[in-house]
Amino acid sequence: MLKALEGRTVVVTGGSKGIGRGIARRFGAAGLNVLVVARRLADAEAAAAEIGPNASAFAADVADRAACAAFAAAALERYGRLDILCANAGIFPAAKLDVMTDADFDQVIGTNLKGTFHSVAAVLPAMKAARWGRIVVTSSITGPITGYPGWAHYGASKAGQLGFIRTACLELAPFGITVNAVLPGNIRTEGLDGLGADYLEKMEASIPLKRLGSVDDIANAALFFASEEAAYITGQTLVIDGGQVLPESLMALEEIA
Template identity: 80%
Template structure:
């Protein structure tokens, strides 16, 4: 059994939907107080209400340092401590090279990469004072390992996050603050149904386990990184993709299609 995290406090950015919502729910079930951060206060408060009494919502734009400072202040005022940051907020608009504008590129970098840095920067005073902290970044297989047309800016931001944590883990170690990343593969979230069953079947067909991941799959990885038992794990990344990045070609999956 893992040591309890009850009474600790987590901030989850991008926590009102998708993977962030799953992480917030999982941490709350583990006994943590959770500040759900979203650009929409209504979405943040609705998610927090659904999660339960130990969660509350807050509106902030992670690309804005003043907003990030505000959510850190809110967590301290409401819960008296900041133990865990899940830097999950991210955007993924599609734009292929030749069509992508400088503004398109900057928007993705501002939220995904700069927003991660600003979120971390905002919680460091509280974590350093406590000499304890867990920072979990939501990266992706896209960028660090794989590519997909239209997502070169997104992939660059996600690869950049991993570069960031490798130095950050050294700088934060004197305060017993760890920083790690989860790297989701194809995960089932709100909105995928609108793409149709054929699209979902194609996505599932690229995964050896023959299913899309759930937000709970990612949340369990984040919970481990947040745990006392992960105290000696820092600067690392965990791929959670059902084996998606392993086959060297579709033939490898087709080879196993007839196995009973």
């Protein structure tokens, strides 16, 4: 049982859909004030309404540093404190290298990697003043551990996030701020549902646990990293993938079938 986090405030970027929505919902259920941040206000409002009266919405694009400063200010204005950041916002448009443009690459890096920097920079004044803070970054197995055709820019952004947290945690440790990352594998979200039943069946076959993860699997890990019990953990990564990265070949999975 985690010690109560009730009354603290969490900001969840990319909180209107998929993993981010699951994280926001889980923190709301734990009694925290939740600021759901998304590019479209209507989407953020729908997610906040699902959580309840302790949640509210804010529209911001994390690629815009001023917009991130604005969501931090909103959290402080509405709740009087800003304790936890779940830097979850990310995009994953596919483009293979022979057709990928500079604009394609810059868009993904700008949202996924630079957006993480912007979000973290925005919350630091409040966390440093309180001398307490938790930053949880949503990275991925793609990039840090695995690769997938069409996602070179995405993989670079997700690997870059891990390089970022390893130095950020050193700089922020004197202020009682921890910085960690979750690395989801294939999680059942709206984005995966659109890829079709055949794709989902093939993905499940490549996972030792024989199922896709749920958003709650990631949300529970994020909540742990935000907890008092995780106070001595910083600069670390947690792979949440049902064992997907472990088999050395498909033959290894066939041996356990």
